[in-house]
Amino acid sequence: MNELKLSKRLEAVAALIPRGSKLADIGSDHAYLPAYSFLNGFITFAIAGEVVDGPYHTAKNQIERLQLTEKIKVRKGNGLEVVHSGEVDVITICGMGGALIASILEEGKDKLSNIKRLILQPNISSISVRKWLIDNNWSLIQEEILEEDEKIYEILVAERTGNPLVSYTEGNLEKELLLGPFLSKEKNPSFIKKWTAEKKNWERILKQMKEAKVSDELLEKMDEVRKNIHFVEEEIK
Known part of the structure; x- marks a missing residue:
């Protein structure tokens, strides 16, 4: 370069x-x-x-x-x-x-x-x-x-x-902030690859969290990770 x-x-x-x-x-x-x-x-x-x-x-x-x-x-x-x-x-x-x-x-x-x-x-x-x-x-x-x-x-x-x-027009601002309002509409191969990998990583993290000592903070974090996984699943079915 x-x-x-x-x-x-x-x-x-x-x-x-x-x-x-x-x-x-x-x-x-x-x-x-x-x-x-x-x-x-x-x-x-x-x-x-x-x-x-x-x-x-x-x-x-x-x-x-x-x-x-x-x-x-x-x-x-x-x-x-x-x-x-x-x-x-x-x-x-x-x-x-x-x-x-x-x-x-x-x-x-x-x-x-x-x-x-x-x-x-x-x-x-x-x-x-x-x-x-x-x-x-x-x-x-x-x-x-x-x-x-x-x-x-x-x-x-x-x-x-x-x-x-x-x-931000899809009615779910939280999801569009995460994934990008334009990118989630286009869903090009790089988008699919990125979020497939992120989802896999979050699933691994969630599994580790389930084995950790329970606390309010941990439960809140687990909810956030589950929500992100759900957002990605909705976009890359």
């Missing part, structure tokens, strides 16, 4: 960036996504944000090598603190846990007033991201799920369209 050829996952993210955007890529690693997006004419300006020294210096060297320092600013900082208000209109956050992505957005809420689109790729716990979006009046407008190198990734796209619940 480099600035000319992204991974399948990041290529899918790049394809979701509106043309002519100004981008902030948080947790940019080698800055491949902003570099690729600029070189292919998707964006006119980018910030590549990194909080860790190693990736920050790698990204900085990469952008200097490509002679893109005027168009892509590599900044070191935590989350959205690398972005100044009004600088960008699209934010990408990829390759982190859903809870961490949600906390980055929460802590940087003051930077989101001019943002038109969020493109978020949580490695786990997409439900944390979907809940944050609803709580903060962002509408989920598109979802993708794909497999690469035997790992399955979800990509969530959100904009401010007025009603954060507009995409």
Whole structure:
């Protein structure tokens, strides 16, 4: 992977960036996504944000090598603190846990007033991201799920369209938050594979719970696991 050829996952993210955007890529690693997006004419300006020294210096060297320092600013900082208000209109956050992505957005809420689109790729716990979006009046407008190198990734796209619940139409918000309102409608092979594996894992966990010492907390957790199993069974019959 480099600035000319992204991974399948990041290529899918790049394809979701509106043309002519100004981008902030948080947790940019080698800055491949902003570099690729600029070189292919998707964006006119980018910030590549990194909080860790190693990736920050790698990204900085990469952008200097490509002679893109005027168009892509590599900044070191935590989350959205690398972005100044009004600088960008699209934010990408990829390759982190859903809870961490949600906390980055929460802590940087003051930077989101001019943002038109969020493109978020949580490695786990997409439900944390979907809940944050609803709580903060962002509408989920598109979802993708794909497999690469035997790992399955979800990509969530959100904009401010007025009603954060507009995409949740099936009458069971809890289930759609877990599985994804768009993904559960499409049910592509990656979706089926992901949730078949999750169901099997939950069944194993439930079996272990039944052998553990009973407590109110355990019983509550068992109910949650059973409910999730039921949700998945309803979707992948």
